[in-house]
Structures are given as structure tokens and as C-alpha cells.
Amino acid sequence: MKAALALVFAAFGAFSLYVIARLGYVGLWQAALSSSAGWQVMLDLLITALLLLGYLWRDARATGRRFWPYALLTLAGGSFGPLLYLLLAPRGAAKPLSAGLARAA
Secondary structure, eight states: OOOHHHHHHHHHHHHHHHHHHHOOOHHHHHHSSSSSSHHHHHHHHHHHHHHHHHHHHHHHHHTTTOOOOHHHHHHTTHHHHHHHHHHHHTTOOOOHHHHHHHHHH
């Protein structure tokens, strides 16, 4: 699982660096928010990021890990925060998402 996460992190990171090198960080946001379709995608990603932050917050409290560095990275860089959180999880600490959701219910 960690190998797949590392591959996604590296590939998406390389693509993100390429896009930012071409457009700049502000240009990336301007391009994304230049149409109603872009706004829809960005709002969808924002909702997803907030849901993930809720899971990360609960998981970090349960496992004694820091939450804020990953939260800030998520707010500034999207999926890099959750990906890094999962990549840096201690061996055997990862629980299925369904287990965390069952606890919350």
C-alpha cells in the first residue's frame, strides 16, 4: 500500500511542479476558477478535503500524531497533506477508513 501511495505522491508531485512552473501558483488558481465548471470542481475538492481533514483529525488524536502540519499542507496543497499523512504513518497504525467511520456513528 505504501509503495502505491509513494508512487501517486511522486507522480502527482512531479505533475504539480510542472504545472506550477508553467502557470505559477496564482496562475493555477486563476485557471481553475475561470469558469463555472472549474468552480464546481474546486468546490467538490474543497468538500472532499474538509471530509478528509475530519478523518485525519480523529485519527491523529487516536494515534497521538500531529494534525496541524498535515492540515496546513492540505489547505495549501490539496491531496499532498493526506497522502503524506498516510505515507508517514507508523507501520501497522493504519486502520481502514470504514473502522473510523463506524466509530463516529
